[in-house]
Each structure stands twice: as C-alpha cells, then as structure tokens.
Amino acid sequence: MVMTEIVKVKGLRKVYEGGFEALKGVDLTIRQGEILALLGPNGAGKTTLISALCGITSPTGGTALIGGHDIVTGYRAARRLVGLVPQEIALEPFEKVINTVRFSRGLFGKKRDDALIERILRQLSLWDKRESRTRELSGGMKRRVLIAKALVHEPRVLFLDEPTAGVDVELRRDMWKIVEGLRADGVTIILTTHYIEEAEAIADRIAVINGGEILLTENKTDLMRRMGAKTLRIDLRDPVDAVPPALAEYNLSRTDDGHSLTYTYDTRGEGTGITRLLQALAAEGLALRDIQTTQSSLEEIFVDLIKEGAA
Amino acid sequence: MNFPAIFAIYKYEMFRFFRTLMESLLSPVISTSLYFVVFGAAIGSRITEVEGVSYGAFIVPGLIMLSVMTQGISNASFGIYFPKFIGTIYELLSAPVNFLEIVIGYVGAAATKALLIGAVILLTAHFFVDIQILHPGAMIAFLLLTCISFSLFGFIIGIWSQNFQQLQLIPLLVITPLVFLGGAFYSISMLPVGWQTVALFNPVVYLISGFRWSFFGAADVPVLASLMAIGLFTALCMGVIWWIFKTGYRIKS
Numbered sequence: 001m002v003m004t005e006i007v008k009v010k011g012l013r014k015v016y017e018g019g020f021e022a023l024k025g026v027d028l029t030i031r032q033g034e035i036l037a038l039l040g041p042n043g044a045g046k047t048t049l050i051s052a053l054c055g056i057t058s059p060t061g062g063t064a065l066i067g068g069h070d071i072v073t074g075y076r077a078a079r080r081l082v083g084l085v086p087q088e089i090a091l092e093p094f095e096k097v098i099n100t101v102r103f104s105r106g107l108f109g110k111k112r113d114d115a116l117i118e119r120i121l122r123q124l125s126l127w128d129k130r131e132s133r134t135r136e137l138s139g140g141m142k143r144r145v146l147i148a149k150a151l152v153h154e155p156r157v158l159f160l161d162e163p164t165a166g167v168d169v170e171l172r173r174d175m176w177k178i179v180e181g182l183r184a185d186g187v188t189i190i191l192t193t194h195y196i197e198e199a200e201a202i203a204d205r206i207a208v209i210n211g212g213e214i215l216l217t218e219n220k221t222d223l224m225r226r227m228g229a230k231t232l233r234i235d236l237r238d239p240v241d242a243v244p245p246a247l248a249e250y251n252l253s254r255t256d257d258g259h260s261l262t263y264t265y266d267t268r269g270e271g272t273g274i275t276r277l278l279q280a281l282a283a284e285g286l287a288l289r290d291i292q293t294t295q296s297s298l299e300e301i302f303v304d305l306i307k308e309g310a311a
Numbered sequence: 312m313n314f315p316a317i318f319a320i321y322k323y324e325m326f327r328f329f330r331t332l333m334e335s336l337l338s339p340v341i342s343t344s345l346y347f348v349v350f351g352a353a354i355g356s357r358i359t360e361v362e363g364v365s366y367g368a369f370i371v372p373g374l375i376m377l378s379v380m381t382q383g384i385s386n387a388s389f390g391i392y393f394p395k396f397i398g399t400i401y402e403l404l405s406a407p408v409n410f411l412e413i414v415i416g417y418v419g420a421a422a423t424k425a426l427l428i429g430a431v432i433l434l435t436a437h438f439f440v441d442i443q444i445l446h447p448g449a450m451i452a453f454l455l456l457t458c459i460s461f462s463l464f465g466f467i468i469g470i471w472s473q474n475f476q477q478l479q480l481i482p483l484l485v486i487t488p489l490v491f492l493g494g495a496f497y498s499i500s501m502l503p504v505g506w507q508t509v510a511l512f513n514p515v516v517y518l519i520s521g522f523r524w525s526f527f528g529a530a531d532v533p534v535l536a537s538l539m540a541i542g543l544f545t546a547l548c549m550g551v552i553w554w555i556f557k558t559g560y561r562i563k564s
Binding site: 016051054055056057058075076077079080082084086088090091092093094095099102103104105106107108109110111149 | 313314315316318319320322323326327330393394397398399401402403404405406407408409559563564
C-alpha cells in the first residue's frame with residue numbers, strides 16, 4: 001500500500017438476501033488528506049459502500065483496507081480511524097448535546113477530553129447549545145451534532161453521507177467551510193452527495209458510481225477538462241438567415257432569431273479553431289456584437305457518464 | 312477489551328434511568344405495595360402460614376423475582392431496541408467494539424437497574440412484614456444471576472423486536488404467566504400432584520424456589536437444580552446473542 005493511500009478497496013461486493021447485488025466488485029483508492037466526492041443516482045450503491053467500509057453492513061466479497069487495516073479482520077484498528085456522519089439524522093432526542101458527544105468518544109475507547117469537545121463544539125457553533133436536548137435543535141444543528149459525534153474521537157478518515165441533504169443554501173455553504181477546515185486539519189473526507197454543485201465546489205477528486213460499479217475516479221479538474229466541452233457563443237450585429245456555406249466546417253448552430261451562432265470546441269486539441277473561425281466570420285462580412293465562452297458543468301458530465309454507463 | 316466503550320454504554324444507559332428516577336422506582340414500589348395489600352393483607356389474612364413462614368413474608372421473594380425479571384427484560388430490551396428504532400445503532404456498529412463489549416454495557420446497565428429495583432422492593436417489603444434472610448450470600452447470588460440472565464433475555468427480545476408491540480409481546484404473554492404460575496405467590500407443593508409435575512417444566516419455578524430458599528431455607532426443588540437452571544438459561548441466552556452478532560440478525564444487513 002502506498003503511504004498516501006489511506007483507503008484501498010478491492011473487488012468489494014455486497015449481495016443482499018434475495019439476491020440484489022448492491023456492490024459489484026468495487027475498486028477504489030482514496031488518498032490521505034483529499035476530499036473525494038462519490039457521485040451517483042439513487043440506489044447506485046453509495047451508502048452501501050460507505051456502510052460496508054464503516055462496519056454497518058457486512059461485505060459479501062472483496063477486501064478493504066483503512067490505514068492498512070482490513071475492515072473485517074482488523075476491524076478495531078480500522079474503525080478507530082473512521083468517523084461517519086450518516087445520511088439520516090439519528091440522535092437520541094432526550095439526550096443533551098454534550099452527553100451524546102461524550103458518549104461517541106467513549107465508544108471509540110478514548111478517555112474523556114473536555115477541552116477537545118469544547119473546541120469541536122465551538123468550531124461547529126454548538127457550544128452554546130451544549131446543554132440543550134437534541135430534540136430542541138434545528139435540523140441544521142442536528143446535522144452539526146452528528147458531525148461533532150463523528151469527529152470527537154479524532155478520526156483520520158471522515159465519511160459524510162449526504163451531509164447537506166435538505167438543508168438551505170446558507171447552511172450548505174457553512175458545511176462546506178467546515179469540510180474545508182477539516183481538510184486543513186489533515187482529515188481525509190469521503191463525501192456522497194446529490195448536489196453536483198457541492199462536489200464541484202469542494203472535492204479534489206470525483207468517483208462516479210452507478211449500479212454498484214465505479215464508473216470512474218478522476219481528479220475533478222482533469223475530469224472537467226477532459227470531458228467538459230467548451231462552447232463559444234457569437235452574437236452578431238445583424239441576424240443571418242442561415243449559416244454561411246463557407247463556415248460549414250465549424251458545425252455552427254444558429255439561434256432561431258439568427259442573432260447568435262454557437263461553436264463547440266475541444267480544449268485538449270492542439271488548436272481550438274477559434275482564431276480561424278473569427279477570421280472566417282470577418283471574411284464573410286459578419287460584424288460581431290459580443291462573444292462568450294462556457295464550459296460544461298460537472299452536472300452535465302455526470303449525466304453523460306450515467307447515460308453512457310446505462311447504454 | 313475496550314473497557315472505556317463498555318463504560319460509555321453503561322454510563323449512558325444508567326443516565327437514562329436516573330433521568331426518570333422517580334418513574335423508574337415509584338412504579339415498582341407502588342405495584343409491590345399493591346401486591347402486599349391484596350395478597351398479603353386481604354387474601355393473606357386467611358392463610359396463616361406456608362411452609363412455616365407467614366404468608367406475607369412468603370410472597371416477598373416471589374414479588375422481588377417478579378419485578379427483577381420484568382424490569383431486567385424491559386430495561387435491556389428497550390435499551391437496545393431504542394437505538395435500532397431511532398437509527399443511532401449505526402454508532403455502535405461502526406465503533407471499534409465487539410459483541411461482548413456491547414452486551415456487557417447494555418446488559419450490565421439493565422441488570423444494575425433491575426438489582427436496584429429489587430433492593431428497593433426488599434426495603435419496601437420491610438414496611439409490611441418481618442423478613443429473615445437465612446443465606447444472604449446465596450440471596451445476593453441468586454438475585455444477581457436472575458438480573459443478568461433476564462437482562463440477557465431482554466436484550467434478545469430487543470434485537471428481535473421490529474416494533475413496540477413486539478417488545479411487549481413476550482414479557483406479557485410468556486414471562487408474566489410463567490412467573491405467576493411459577494410459585495411467586497404459593498408453594499408448588501400446594502398444587503394437585505398432576506399440576507406439580509407440570510409446574511416442574513416451568514423454568515421460573517427453579518429461580519423462585521432457589522431465591523426463596525435463600526430467605527427461609529425451604530425450597531420446592533433442590534437448590535442445585537435451581538442453580539443449574541439459571542446457569543443453563545444464562546448460557547442459552549449468551550449463545551443466542553453470540554449467534555445474533557455473528558450473523559447480524561436484525562441489526563446488520
């Protein structure tokens with residue numbers, strides 16, 4: 001195992017009673033200190049994968065190492081490194097925030113550390129609520145309590161299973177800041193999310209899972225560069241009835257009102273063809289009013305990948 | 312052994328008990344007092360002695376056993392069922408703990424609560440009748456073993472239950488009848504001969520008999536048989552719990 005790899009999954013399978021195969025031999029490597037976003041549609045296997053790695057569900061086959069410890073044979077050492085924030089808000093409603101956080105630390109065999117608990121609760125803006133019963137908290141605060149519980153035993157790997165599901169935009173951005181802060185502290189973060197925008201904003205690498213299989217794992221920037229087509233929109237001063245035949249090689253598309261032409265190009269090629277296109281437009285006597293470029297969003301890339309996988 | 316984890320579970324469960332201390336203690340004290348009023352004073356006044364002991368004192372071990380068994384079961388079953396119900400079981404399953412540590416934490420707390428309630432009932436009984444404890448060491452041992460074994464049984468019920476109705480099903484339909492028919496309020500020797508044989512198939516008879524022996528020195532069945540019965544029941548419960556954690560039955564998919 002390479003030193004920088006903190007999680008190494010090889011051929012991990014999970015077949016439920018009744019024969020449903022939720023994981024079909026997943027291979028995945030997660031590097032220390034990175035934020036990996038695990039993307040996939042509902043039922044893709046994201047939560048099953050996390051559950052298997054954390055000990056909530058038993059894998060049917062394959063192996064997984066966390067910090068070099070097998071999750072089955074060396075489960076104690078492996079789990080000591082892991083913190084989990086589950087998808088559903090699961091808290092004992094009548095317990096005080098501080099007690100439920102202390103309980104989590106104790107479960108991991110760690111001695112009581114009030115200074116650490118105070119630091120974590122302050123980081124998560126929960127210190128003032130430490131004596132509140134969890135049922136008295138808002139949804140966003142409950143999610144933060146779950147994060148505090150996951151962090152209180154000082155894990156090196158944190159699994160966040162849809163941490164911002166159902167929370168408002170402001171709180172989502174707060175959560176991103178928390179995640180960034182954790183990464184700065186050296187915590188490796190594996191994040192499942194439905195919000196592609198979230199992965200685009202904070203992840204270092206993207207893994208796409210569908211039908212229990214990892215379709216790809218790639219650096220986010222590389223993925224967007226590799227798979228993201230760019231488009232150049234040219235707004236004309238005077239509308240055109242049709243794309244001039246001299247510009248046919250550029251496969252331009254024309255808007256209905258004839259005021260704009262769109263050119264799709266690939267940044268990976270040696271030349272984008274933009275210079276030649278602009279020269280050709282000038283040669284045709286077309287005057288330009290404005291030009292702008294846009295890049296495919298991660299969401300578009302994700303949808304394409306899922307479609308390809310299904311095909 | 313992950314002792315801090317065991318202690319964390321134990322402490323957490325005990326906090327729940329102390330949070331509702333009055334309700335936890337008041338209810339068994341009131342019901343025991345009612346038993347004394349009904350069986351001890353109203354009915355007991357017409358029964359002079361059973362096996363040389365006043366009827367009021369005779370029913371004390373049975374009453375303690377009744378409370379300890381039902382409390383052990385309800386505390387342990389609720390203790391493990393509640394995390395399943397609200398979803399916090401994920402925390403236990405993803406923590407570096409094994410099944411033995413989880414069981415010691417939950418069953419230890421449930422047994423402690425049952426033991427405390429047993430002690431409170433014994434104290435309450437003192438207000439109604441004079442009680443002698445002939446073998447205090449054996450009394451404590453029987454009480455402890457019963458608390459532990461029935462808490463283990465409650466833990467199994469908590470894992471097995473899929474809703475609150477099921478949680479109540481076995482205590483109501485199985486345990487209460489077994490305790491009432493197990494000689495809590497009478498000696499087996501008072502039954503017709505045929506029913507005495509039938510009663511010997513009730514495991515609770517052995518527990519109550521052994522416990523009553525520790526008070527008055529008289530028993531329906533040999534003390535060794537009582538010890539073997541409770542030991543067998545404990546081993547059986549441990550075996551089932553080991554199997555539950557090995558297979559993940561109703562706790563792990």
